[in-house]
Amino acid sequence: MSGGTLSWSSFTARFPWWAGSVTTVAILGAFTIYSIFIVFFQPVGEYGGYLLSPMYSPPVPSPIDWLSPAIFVLWIPLGFRLTCYYYRKAYYRAFLWDPPNCSSKAQQREPRSPENYSGERNLWVFNNVHRYFLYGSIIVVAFLLYETIRAFFPDGFGITIGSLLFLLNVVLLSGYTFGCHSMRHLAGGRVDCYSCVRGGNLRRKSFQWVSVLNGRHMFWAWVSLFSVWGADVYVRLLMAGVITDLRLV
Amino acid sequence: MSEQDAQQKDMASKAHADVHQDESDAAQGTTRLKIFRGDAEGGSEVEYEIPNIEGMVVLDAVLYIQAHQAGDLAVRWNCKAAHCGSCSAEINGKPKLLCKTRVEEYEGQEIRVHPMRAFPVIKDLVSDVKWNYEVARSTIPFQSDEQAPFIMYEEDVERLYEPKKCIECFMCQDVCHVLRTHHKHPEFAGPRFFVRNQWLEMHPKDTQSRLEYLKEGQGGIGYCNITKCCTEVCPVNIKITDNSIIPLKERVADEYYDPAKWLMRKIRGRRSPKTGAVVGRNGNRNGG
Amino acid sequence: MESNGQTNGHRDRHEVREHDILIVGAGGAGLRAAIAAAERGLSVGVVTKSLIGKAHTVMAEGGVAASMGNVDADDGWQTHFMDTMKSGKFLNNWQMVEIFAKEAPERVYELEQWGALFNRTEEGKISQRPFGGHTYRRLCHVGDRTGLEMIRTLQEKTLATDTTVYMETTVTRLFKNDEGQVVGALAYTRESGRFIHFKAKAVVMATGGWGRNYKVTSNSWEGTGDGAVLAYDVGAELVDMEMVQFHPTGMVWPPGVRGLLVTEGVRGEGGILRNSEGERYMENYDSEKMELSTRDVVARANYTEVTEGRGSPHGGVYLDITHLGYNGIMKKLPVMYEQFKNLADIDISKEPMEVFPTIHYVMGGIKVDPETCVTNVPGLFAAGECAGGLHGANRLGGNSLSDLLVFGRRAGEGAAEYAKSNGYSTEIDDSQLETEKQRVLEPLERQDGENPYELQQQVQEAMMEHANLMRNEESLKEGLEKILAIKERVPNVKAHGSTLFNPGWHAAQDVRYLTQISEIILRTALERKERRGAQWHLDYDGPSDELGKINFIVKKDEQGEIGIERREIPPMAEHLSRLFDEGDDKHGGEQQGKESQF
């Protein structure tokens, strides 16, 4: 275990100090461009009546023709990620260079002067709404769960690559959503004395479960991003007829 | 005196004398270190060369130099065992405990030792950390209206052991960009003190609220943008950002940024997080 | 910042600070005293050589002993009293021990009231662990960082009062007024070398021990015995100075960490000692208490095993805690795990540790009154490790931390009462001040001289060789000669550089303390011609009945030399002596078994 992390850190130490920032910018940038592109220029990602791309769930009918229904849904997961404590760290570091990383060399390059730095006090104070995005996201995850069940019924029960992909996606998204820091606070973080409140033991247990997920929040954040992305791409490839959804059972 | 006694006596004087031999035996080759020498007015790196001792930490090297080559080389240390947090300095630009950092970690690299840079330099490896103790004084201390002995269960306090491990090395303060780059010292308490405020806030028997201090007062938690440099350097592995700062930010959000919570407080009155009972509205949690 | 003359010239300038009470030392004892005095509304100044929170107290690991009986309901102050007296071989000041055993639980609960957090029992009380020589499970602890918890709590409590803390400031002399009362001190700040004259109605010494007299030690650079020597210089009596505790288990490898403490908590949690032949040898030394025998016994056992050739490759014995498993260790002894992992590349959940005795604690110290901690010099108080009398010939693990609390508080209150009821002058003669400043600066001004680090090392080596845990007359005498020779050279030390944070200059001050204390240790050790507790005199077969009734009291005589007085221990009060069973030997008999053979 520790040997592994050691060599990983010595591995990453070989990269220049800006390498982390550039990677994050590249991935997050690509994802943003991709989502804007599909929302405005692509049809709803749905295939065969049983695979609805996670970017379109829950399916809200759009009142305006040219506007994709995704607009009415996507703001929740996007807002959730935008205000997520982990992604905040990632983009403050990567996009704003506040700071780019922790070495003294990198910190000397912070673009903001002390007078202009206000952390999360001014503009970024809106990140405190994160918990509301969490509430929204829990609902979204519930719909995704429903969509995943549907994905197992292409025509009667069946298992396809698509349904497995959807299952994986919902698991990873749940890991991300239920490992959220606001969730942790809600579950039991805000209670100071479990033995003094009603249902304290349950709250303590849920706090511990959430804490386990939360311990690897960064991991869940990335893998769930890729799984959503992957599921949408998969559905689009099916729609375009490039591949077919291989049926296993 | 019996023969056995005589033997004992003989050995008594020998056993501890062996120690010195170990040291010279173990010496093979030399190590070079560059150490900042200077004071508030400025200074520069000076290179020293010392004999290798097996398993040596950087502090051993610095103390060797002090004893044999530069008697006035200033460095802080006490325990030599990573318990006291005195020997913080920057090695190759990263804050480290000198007594915990082995020289062999840097094989094939330069070793450049500097004082912590977020604080004014006094001399050589010693910087002026007084400011931290002023922040300590500004923190609202523990207060309980119950009389000890307390009945507290392990499950209620297990979260508090982690922040309590802090050895006050102030390396997290050193590496925090809010302090190092943006010099927000007067309005920002820094990670070490968020750690302390966290256990105070979560202590089952404490009756004070520190949320106002954290948001409006000298705490200045809003300046922290959770970029985790503090967590990366903590020598006792406190997950400062995840387990101290973010939980406090969530509590501050409860109090100041959550309209639903605000409404609920208006309707149902303030509730104690200890007992769920309604308490006074002045922000203090007593009276329940 | 004002510019502090860095070379000469500034001698005529010094700051004056006035407090009702000056406390020298910010370990557990000093801080507890400060809180007690500040709570009585007095102005308090605390002086410490390091930053606040870095004194030895922070390194204490195992726990604080108090007989609350949370785990073993049978425990009570009486048993704690008896354990402490037995371990101290009845040299202890029994009045102190009584007060101590009775008040310890209350003092620990007080810490809890101030926010300290100890491990809990199932019932939600403070948990207690077993330790060597304690009949019951008695040590309140939090993992293996009890001292950290304690000093943090006291430090935060102190900072919440009006107490002024002078960090990194070193006291070099105590001043008396014309009536012979201690009324202040001279100190210099390490940062700049600026002098401060403290005026105070009472001074409390809480400067800790002098483990730095020895080469292999668990103590930091601070443990040079300043307090005892400063008190001795103004005429205070010292007691039991021959008694120096070796902790049975210090690290042996790598060389840089030799002497670092391995907490007794390891044995408390069931750690087993074995020699290189795999034998659990404590069987031969104390078959009843085994690893949890008192420190003097276990230290000698470890020492004997190694000297008789049954040691490990690096010259230690094996201490094995692997049976707790990784999780158990991380819960009970996480600091030890990290320490070995980091510094010695050893995973103690898989391999045994190598350990050997290391200097750890001094039982002797400034003689004080049990009630108020006042010394024989009016205006001078002492508490903590630098005070003597509580522990007798051998300290029990965990008794030091409670000592700090119980007598720290008493010293603070005693000093406060004294300061309130005395309206004399704190003025002193300017010449006293000037002479002292001159003396302190001399090492810097001298053209040429001895390297203080080298002298320090020579003292440490001499003490290690001659005043070890096994002693004999010949070797002690040889040691004394060496120390006296070094003492001659002390006035000639030379420090290079300026007064600005200059460790060489600081070390030049410390060697004086080290040589003075070493001489006292050797002289009193030569006097105690018996085997008792930490004084294991090989020329004698066992304890002497006669010496068991005597404390050696050291005081500066008219010629300025070390005067040693044999002082009879007053007979124990009826209600206390009754506690010991008929059969119990009240005069320090040693355990049976191999122990009594040498």
Ligand SMILES: Cc1cc2nc3c(=O)[nH]c(=O)nc-3n(C[C@H](O)[C@H](O)[C@H](O)COP(=O)(O)OP(=O)(O)OC[C@H]3O[C@@H](n4cnc5c(N)ncnc54)[C@H](O)[C@@H]3O)c2cc1C
């Ligand atoms: C590694 C280790 C582990 C231990 N574990 C335990 C344990 O588990 N249980 C237990 O009961 N005991 C333990 N002890 C013993 C106990 O910690 C000490 O005996 C105790 O902390 C001493 O406290 P003190 O307040 O008397 O002095 P210290 O804590 O030593 O403090 C001395 C203070 O005096 C100051 N000072 C000294 N000289 C001067 C001067 N000239 N001018 C100004 N200031 C000065 C120092 O700066 C310091 O602040 C342990 C000790 C060590 C070293």
Ligand code: SF4
């Ligand atoms: S997480 Fe916050 S406190 Fe920690 S280093 Fe970053 S800005 Fe500073």
Ligand code: SF4
């Ligand atoms: S939180 Fe960690 S890094 Fe910060 S002062 Fe405490 S021990 Fe040091």
Ligand code: FES
């Ligand atoms: S903190 Fe990342 S989702 Fe809430």
Ligand code: FES
């Ligand atoms: S000397 Fe104590 S932490 Fe390094």
